[in-house]
Each structure stands twice: as structure tokens, then as C-alpha cells.
Amino acid sequence: MTSHAAAMRLTILGSSASFTGANDAGSGYLIEQDTTRLLLDCGSGVLGRLMAETRLEELSAILITHFHPDHYLDLIPMRYGLRYGLKPIAPPRLLLPPGGRDFLAGVGSTLRNAPDMFNEAFDIAEYDPAAPLTIGDFTVQFQRTTHDIPTWAVAIQGDGRLVYSADTQESAELEGFARDAGLLLCEATYPHSDDLPSNNHLSGLQAGMLAQRARVQHLVLTHIWPGVVRSQIQAEARQVFEGPVTLARPGLQLEINGAVAIESGAGGQ
Numbered sequence: 001m002t003s004h005a006a007a008m009r010l011t012i013l014g015s016s017a018s019f020t021g022a023n024d025a026g027s028g029y030l031i032e033q034d035t036t037r038l039l040l041d042c043g044s045g046v047l048g049r050l051m052a053e054t055r056l057e058e059l060s061a062i063l064i065t066h067f068h069p070d071h072y073l074d075l076i077p078m079r080y081g082l083r084y085g086l087k088p089i090a091p092p093r094l095l096l097p098p099g100g101r102d103f104l105a106g107v108g109s110t111l112r113n114a115p116d117m118f119n120e121a122f123d124i125a126e127y128d129p130a131a132p133l134t135i136g137d138f139t140v141q142f143q144r145t146t147h148d149i150p151t152w153a154v155a156i157q158g159d160g161r162l163v164y165s166a167d168t169q170e171s172a173e174l175e176g177f178a179r180d181a182g183l184l185l186c187e188a189t190y191p192h193s194d195d196l197p198s199n200n201h202l203s204g205l206q207a208g209m210l211a212q213r214a215r216v217q218h219l220v221l222t223h224i225w226p227g228v229v230r231s232q233i234q235a236e237a238r239q240v241f242e243g244p245v246t247l248a249r250p251g252l253q254l255e256i257n258g259a260v261a262i263e264s265g266a267g268g269q
């Protein structure tokens with residue numbers, strides 16, 4: 001259990017793409033400042049790692065970028081924990097993409113013939129991607145990415161500015177959105193090749209180019225396909241991005257002070 005973060009801080013809970021690699025989890029990122037604790041995405045394996053970092057009932061909000069399973073599946077066990085185990089006085093806000101209420105009602109219907117099962121544990125709202133959102137100390141903004149289902153990148157402004165790419169292909173809009181971020185948390189699903197396995201994601205090289213064009217301070221690569229050589233993805237990004245490039249891994253903590261992100265906690269790159 002860590003103490004609360006006075007400075008704005010990112011903790012990586014999972015860094016795997018699509019399926020969960022050994023000792024890793026799907027997408028999940030805890031962003032904290034003082035008593036504000038925001039969970040970005042909640043893929044498979046995220047819940048246990050989250051509970052190692054913070055008390056579930058102290059989460060300010062959970063924000064889901066899109067409804068691919070590696071970004072939301074652990075909402076299911078989290079619902080059980082909140083409903084039957086922890087019973088917080090105020091249920092955490094669950095902020096969904098447009099259409100998310102119907103999506104989760106469909107999941108509830110399929111699992112338990114209970115379309116309201118998530119409403120019993122979360123204070124559910126759909127965010128309006130066109131409007132800034134306040135979550136405790138943070139102001140959150142959205143940018144649609146280029147992905148095969150509707151997906152939103154998010155910018156989180158606290159004492160510093162963190163931009164999370166969510167899942168995306170190359171996107172000029174995302175370049176503008178990430179401009180001058182203190183930390184860009186960017187998907188880099190696989191090493192670059194002329195014959196990429198999918199056009200739905202970024203390679204390490206493409207993530208590095210995005211960071212360089214957006215002139216961010218620090219690039220953190222995540223959402224990496226299990227089994228690929230991670231150092232190769234990092235090396236590609238370093239070829240084209242002049243700033244520091246860090247590979248995400250569960251437990252890694254990074255501070256975002258003003259414009260600068262300083263690695264702390266787990267250490268190393």
C-alpha cells in the first residue's frame with residue numbers, strides 16, 4: 001500500500017496489448033494527485049494490481065477509453081468487489097464512452113440476465129468528448145483516435161499534463177492533442193515492419209514519431225504485444241524521438257511535475 005501522492009503521479013498497472021502476458025495485465029493506469037485517484041482503463045488483470053496500490057473504495061473515478069476487452073474486462077470482478085465486498089459509502093464514478101450505458105447493460109444481460117448489475121456498484125455516466133470534465137484535481141479532455149471502434153485519447157491536466165493515446169493508428173489529430181505534454185503514455189503494440197500484423201495500432205517507430213512531432217517531454221511506451229522484443233520497440237522510438245523513452249511495466253511509477261516527468265519508485269528503464 002503506497003501513501004497518497006502529493007505530486008501528480010502515474011502508476012502502470014498493466015502494459016499488455018490484447019491478451020495478458022506473463023506477470024502483466026491489460027491496460028490500466030492509476031493517475032493520482034493528492035486525494036484524486038483516477039483509473040484509466042480496466043483490462044484483464046488490472047484489478048489485483050490496482051488493489052496492491054490503492055484502496056478500491058478510495059478511487060475517485062474510473063474512465064474507459066473504449067470497449068475492447070483488454071481495456072474494460074476487469075470492471076466485472078470490480079463490480080463484485082464493490083457490491084458485495086467493500087461497499088463504499090459513495091460508489092466510484094464510472095465514466096464511459098458515448099453509448100457505454102447500453103453496452104454495459106448488454107454485458108449484464110448476457111452474464112446474469114441483469115442489465116443493471118453495473119449500476120449497483122458504480123455511479124455511471126457517459127462523458128461528452130466535446131466537453132472538458134472535472135475529476136477532483138484533474139481536468140480531462142478527449143480526442144477521438146483512429147481505431148476500429150470508437151476510442152478516445154485523454155489529456156489529464158493536474159500539476160502536470162499527461163496524455164494517454166489509448167489505442168490508435170497514426171493520427172494527425174492526436175499529434176495536436178498531445179502537443180507539449182509532460183508525459184505521453186502511448187501505445188506501441190509491435191516492432192515496426194513493412195508488413196505490420198494489423199493497421200489498427202502503432203509500432204514503436206510510429207509512437208516515437210508522434211512524440212517527436214508533438215514535442216512532448218517524456219514518452220512512455222505501453223500496450224505491447226506479449227512476446228515481442230520490448231527493447232526493439234524502445235530502440236525504434238529512440239531513433240526518432242529526442243527525449244527520454246521508457247518502457248511501461250507493472251508497478252512502474254512516474255511523477256509528472258509541471259512539464260517534466262521524473263521516474264521514481266521502480267526505477268530503471
Ligand SMILES: [Zn+2]
Nearest residue numbers: 018068070167
Ligand atoms: Zn487494446
Ligand SMILES: [Zn+2]
Nearest residue numbers: 066068147167
Ligand atoms: Zn482497442
